[in-house]
Amino acid sequence: MQLPRLVDAALDRLVVPGYSRLGYTVRRTGWSTLPSGCLSGRTILVTGAGGGLGAATVRGLVALGARVEMVVRNPERGEETAAAVRADHPGAAVDVAVCDVSSLADVRRYAAEVRDREAAVHGLVHNAGVMPPERTETAEGHETALATHVLGPFLLTRELRPVLRAGASPIAPSRVVFVSSGGMYTAALHIDDPEFRQGTYSGGAAYARTKRMQVVLAELLADDLAGDGTVVHSMHPGWADTPGVASSMPGFHRVTGPLLRTEAQGADTVVWLQAAAEPGHSTGVFWHDRAPRPTHYLPRGGETPQARAALWTLCVDATGAGA
Numbered sequence: 001m002q003l004p005r006l007v008d009a010a011l012d013r014l015v016v017p018g019y020s021r022l023g024y025t026v027r028r029t030g031w032s033t034l035p036s037g038c039l040s041g042r043t044i045l046v047t048g049a050g051g052g053l054g055a056a057t058v059r060g061l062v063a064l065g066a067r068v069e070m071v072v073r074n075p076e077r078g079e080e081t082a083a084a085v086r087a088d089h090p091g092a093a094v095d096v097a098v099c100d101v102s103s104l105a106d107v108r109r110y111a112a113e114v115r116d117r118e119a120a121v122h123g124l125v126h127n128a129g130v131m132p133p134e135r136t137e138t139a140e141g142h143e144t145a146l147a148t149h150v151l152g153p154f155l156l157t158r159e160l161r162p163v164l165r166a167g168a169s170p171i172a173p174s175r176v177v178f179v180s181s182g183g184m185y186t187a188a189l190h191i192d193d194p195e196f197r198q199g200t201y202s203g204g205a206a207y208a209r210t211k212r213m214q215v216v217l218a219e220l221l222a223d224d225l226a227g228d229g230t231v232v233h234s235m236h237p238g239w240a241d242t243p244g245v246a247s248s249m250p251g252f253h254r255v256t257g258p259l260l261r262t263e264a265q266g267a268d269t270v271v272w273l274q275a276a277a278e279p280g281h282s283t284g285v286f287w288h289d290r291a292p293r294p295t296h297y298l299p300r301g302g303e304t305p306q307a308r309a310a311l312w313t314l315c316v317d318a319t320g321a322g323a
């Protein structure tokens with residue numbers, strides 16, 4: 001039975017019930033089961049797949065028959081997780097590839113390797129995430145949250161464009177998903193100081209700003225890739241109990257502990273976006289718990305066309321990935 005829209009919207013606006021496991025539990029009563037094997041024949045790359053929501057996404061995808069490449073920066077952790085996935089899903093096609101998505105050079109190297117070895121890629125999940133406690137820069141001089149959440153994913157998407165295009169068909173588009181955060185609602189599109197050089201740095205603020213950028217970037221890439229048959233979506237997982245939440249926000253983790261979603265519950269919409277029919281027919285949409293959600297709650301909260309264009313220019317200029 002479909003959850004009444006008013007109840008669903010109220011869960012969303014009240015935040016705690018909607019983002020916690022309560023929201024998931026109430027909403028899932030209206031969901032249908034994804035057909036078994038519906039992802040067979042599809043190759044999907046998941047970044048930050050060594051643990052947390054990324055590993056849960058891998059499990060959800062292989063359970064539906066996908067061949068999954070876990071893109072990790074720590075190969076030992078990746079191989080350990082892959083072995084656990086294979087043990088739970090005998091016959092699962094899971095490989096581990098190493099790439100630090102915050103390094104533009106490494107993203108370029110990895111994407112070239114994928115283009116050389118794969119005729120087609122059908123899905124890409126930008127899941128890798130960080131909340132740096134203090135301002136740090138990558139070797140290429142970019143603030144770490146910006147590099148991890150925005151610049152690296154932009155470049156990886158652009159560099160994989162030919163194989164994503166090759167994976168798309170008129171009835172089955174290739175699908176790119178950005179794992180953003182409900183925290184993005186607290187931030188406007190902050191484009192005048194993207195590297196967070198001004199003011200007092202806060203990891204939470206850098207996180208929220210770059211998670212907002214991911215949502216806008218998904219919309220921009222959706223337009224950019226529309227002619228390729230590749231759809232691009234963003235989503236937020238609610239609040240899930242992961243190693244990242246425990247280490248980056250110990251106070252929040254302690255207080256919300258029993259309310260937090262499991263990793264599988266947090267990853268559910270990511271898997272659904274790769275597998276279900278509805279998100280294959282749309283592009284540039286922001287989702288939570290298998291439903292489109294507003295990207296702003298305040299009237300006139302949307303970005304100006306100039307700010308959106310500036311985000312695109314920032315990504316193109318920083319990565320050299322061509323306009």
Ligand SMILES: NC(=O)c1ccc[n+]([C@@H]2O[C@H](COP(=O)([O-])OP(=O)(O)OC[C@H]3O[C@@H](n4cnc5c(N)ncnc54)[C@H](OP(=O)(O)O)[C@@H]3O)[C@@H](O)[C@H]2O)c1
Pocket residue numbers: 047048049050051052053054071072073074077099100101102103126127128129130148179180181182183236237238239240241242243244245266
């Ligand atoms: N859990 C939640 O409640 C929640 C809520 C909103 C949004 N999210 C988003 O969901 C995603 C997953 O979060 P999580 O909670 O599962 O966090 P997590 O447990 O910290 O997992 C994040 C993963 O990203 C990887 N990673 C970080 N930087 C990377 C890089 N430069 N290159 C490659 N991999 C990198 C980490 O690898 P290492 O193992 O090497 O550290 C780790 O495996 C993030 O984008 C996060 O912002 C989570």
